Amino acid sequence: LRFSGSGKTLAFAVPIIIDIMNLKDNTTKSTNILRAVVLEPTRELAKQTYMQFLKFTEGLSITCALLDSDKLPKNANVVVSTPNKLVYALEKSAKKLSSNNLKWLVIDESDRLFDTTEGDEKCFRNQLSRIYQACSGNAVRRAFFSATFSYEVEDWCKKNLYDVALICIGARNAAVDTVKQELIFAGSEHGKVIGLRSLFQSSFEPPVLVFVQSKSRARQLVSEIELLQPPVPVALISSEKTETERETAIAKFRSGEIWVLVCTELMGRGLDLTGVNLVVNFDLPTSVISYIHRIGRTGRAGRRGHAVTYFTEDDLKFVRPIANVIRQAGFEVPEYTLKMQMPTRKEKKKLMRHAPKRKNIGAVKKARRKKNRKKRPAAAHDTS
Numbered sequence: 001l002r003f004s005g006s007g008k009t010l011a012f013a014v015p016i017i018i019d020i021m022n023l024k025d026n027t028t029k030s031t032n033i034l035r036a037v038v039l040e041p042t043r044e045l046a047k048q049t050y051m052q053f054l055k056f057t058e059g060l061s062i063t064c065a066l067l068d069s070d071k072l073p074k075n076a077n078v079v080v081s082t083p084n085k086l087v088y089a090l091e092k093s094a095k096k097l098s099s100n101n102l103k104w105l106v107i108d109e110s111d112r113l114f115d116t117t118e119g120d121e122k123c124f125r126n127q128l129s130r131i132y133q134a135c136s137g138n139a140v141r142r143a144f145f146s147a148t149f150s151y152e153v154e155d156w157c158k159k160n161l162y163d164v165a166l167i168c169i170g171a172r173n174a175a176v177d178t179v180k181q182e183l184i185f186a187g188s189e190h191g192k193v194i195g196l197r198s199l200f201q202s203s204f205e206p207p208v209l210v211f212v213q214s215k216s217r218a219r220q221l222v223s224e225i226e227l228l229q230p231p232v233p234v235a236l237i238s239s240e241k242t243e244t245e246r247e248t249a250i251a252k253f254r255s256g257e258i259w260v261l262v263c264t265e266l267m268g269r270g271l272d273l274t275g276v277n278l279v280v281n282f283d284l285p286t287s288v289i290s291y292i293h294r295i296g297r298t299g300r301a302g303r304r305g306h307a308v309t310y311f312t313e314d315d316l317k318f319v320r321p322i323a324n325v326i327r328q329a330g331f332e333v334p335e336y337t338l339k340m341q342m343p344t345r346k347e348k349k350k351l352m353r354h355a356p357k358r359k360n361i362g363a364v365k366k367a368r369r370k371k372n373r374k375k376r377p378a379a380a381h382d383t384s
Contacts, residue, residue: 008108008145008146008147009049009052009108010052010056011145012038012104012106012108012143012145013052013053013056014056015104016035016036016038016078016104016106017056017057017060017062019035019036019103019104020035020036020062020077020078020103021060021062023035023103024061032063032074032075032076032077033077033101034072034076034077034078034079034097034101034102035077035078035101035102035103035104036077036078036079036102036103036104036105036106037078037079037081037086037097037102037104037105037106037131037135038053038078038079038080038081038104038106038108039081039082039083039086039105039106039107039108039124039131040080040081040082040108040109041082041083041108041109041112041124042082043082043085043243044237044246044247044250044271045108045109045271046066046067046080046081046082046085047066047080048271049080049108050064050065050066050080053078053080057078062077062078063075063076063077063078064076064077064078064079064080065078065079065080066079066080066081067079067080067081067082067085067086067089068085069089070088070089070092070093071089071092071093072089072090072093072097082124083124083127083128083131084124084127086127086131087127087130087131090130090131090134097134097135100137100139102135102137102139102140103139103140103141104140104141104143105131105132105135105140105141105142105143106143106145107128107142107143107144107145108145108146109145109146110144110145110146110149110153111146111148111149111150111153111289112124125156132160142161144157147292147293147296148288148289148292148293149166149168150289154166175291175292175295175325175326175328175329176295176296176299176329177329177330178299178302178303178304178305179279179295179296179298179299179304179305179306179307179329180304180305180306180307180331181295181307181309181326181329181331182306182307182308182309182331183309183311183319183322183323183326183333183334183337184308184309184310184311185310185311185312185334186310186311186312187312187313188312188313188359189312189358189359189360189361189362190362191310191312192282192310192312192361193224193361193362195310196210196225196280196282196310197228199280199308200228200232204232205277205278205306206256206259206260206277206278207253207256207258207259207260207261207273207275207276207277207278208259208260208261208276208277208278208279208280209260209261209263209273209276209278209279209280209297209298210260210261210262210263210279210280210282211263211264211265211279211280211281211282211283211285211294212262212263212264212282212283213264213265213283213286213355213356213358214264214355215238215239215240215264217282217283217358217361218236218238218262218263218264219236220360220361220362221236221262221282221361222234222235222236222262224361224362225260225262232259232260233257233258233259233260234258234259234260234261234262235249235252235253235258235260235261235262236249236261236262236263237249237250237261237262237263238263238264239264249261250271250273253273254273254274261273265285265290265293265294271297273297274300275303276297276298276300276305277298277305277306278298278305278306278307278308279294279295279297279298279305279306279307279308280307280308280309280310281294281295281307281308281309281310282310283310283355283358284309284310284311284312284315284318284319284322285309285322286318286351286352286355286356287321287348287351287352288321288322288324288325291309291322291325292325294307295307309322309326314356314358315356316340317340317341317343317347318343318347318351318356319337319340320337320338320339320340320341320342320343321342321343323337323338323340324338
């Protein structure tokens with residue numbers, strides 16, 4: 001357990017690499033054997049981790065592979081995959097995992113295990129039992145890594161894993177103080193648009209990452225940003241986009257061609273977007289864990305960053321946990337947010353499963369009304 005941007009990939013990559021090199025030195029058998037499986041919640045994050053492994057193993061006799069088909073790769077020592085891809089490959093591939101040879105099963109961003117905000121199909125806890133069956137050898141080390149760690153995940157690990165050791169670097173589920181954090185009351189959805197517009201016009205330092213709670217709201221917000229003058233280069237990444245479209249948007253964001261990237265949490269989470277100056281939580285995160293991961297996209301590797309979080313009248317009963325985290329990191333928040341009633345455990349669980357319903361963003365609703373009026377047939381005036 002370690003805060004975002006602190007080098008968690010290296011924390012599990014180095015032991016795996018050392019272990020594989022030792023096994024290669026001490027065996028006379030074939031060294032092209034699968035020794036480690038690393039699971040990531042999204043394709044983008046899997047590719048990012050795979051590229052990191054390639055960098056770390058340069059010059060070493062270790063073969064790494066990114067699972068991007070329905071067959072398990074041959075002769076790979078390390079395979080990086082999403083849970084869905086691996087389950088599908090296990091079902092379709094003639095080649096099976098050898099529990100006798102496999103030494104590591106790493107689950108990165110492990111608190112995604114129980115996060116169903118974007119639907120049960122995105123919660124990879126549902127695929128984990130199948131993967132566990134395929135990686136059931138006694139010699140397999142199972143390691144969970146995350147910037148945050150919910151008590152629900154901890155309970156699950158204690159019930160399903162043997163002799164669990166919990167290692168926590170720094171305060172548990174705390175926001176880093178290298179990121180300047182602001183909590184701003186916007187009143188309404190329209191107020192958030194006005195706030196964002198003002199932010200971009202006053203202290204705009206791209207690149208900027210903007211989080212919203214759903215794909216439809218991402219589309220709406222992009223449409224709103226495209227209306228700004230002078231124009232602001234903007235793109236979005238969501239599961240609705242093709243892999244090529246997402247990779248193109250991320251590449252343009254990294255190169256500076258795109259200044260603002262709008263995304264849902266699942267798409268933005270874990271991406272190592274170097275140099276992000278500002279994170280905007282346009283929609284209030286549904287949990288403290290969500291908040292920590294979102295703002296962890298800036299202020300990475302010791303750099304300074306800035307995070308702005310908007311909330312409305314509809315968010316008042318959920319804002320106090322976020323306000324507490326910001327205050328604990330040493331930043332001011334509206335005093336009344338610290339006195340609001342805390343959400344009940346039932347409300348928290350409901351919020352993690354279903355993000356709150358919100359009104360449409362800005363001009364989108366007005367444009368839809370105008371479009372509907374044009375389609376509406378003219379009323380008949382002849383009463384005879």
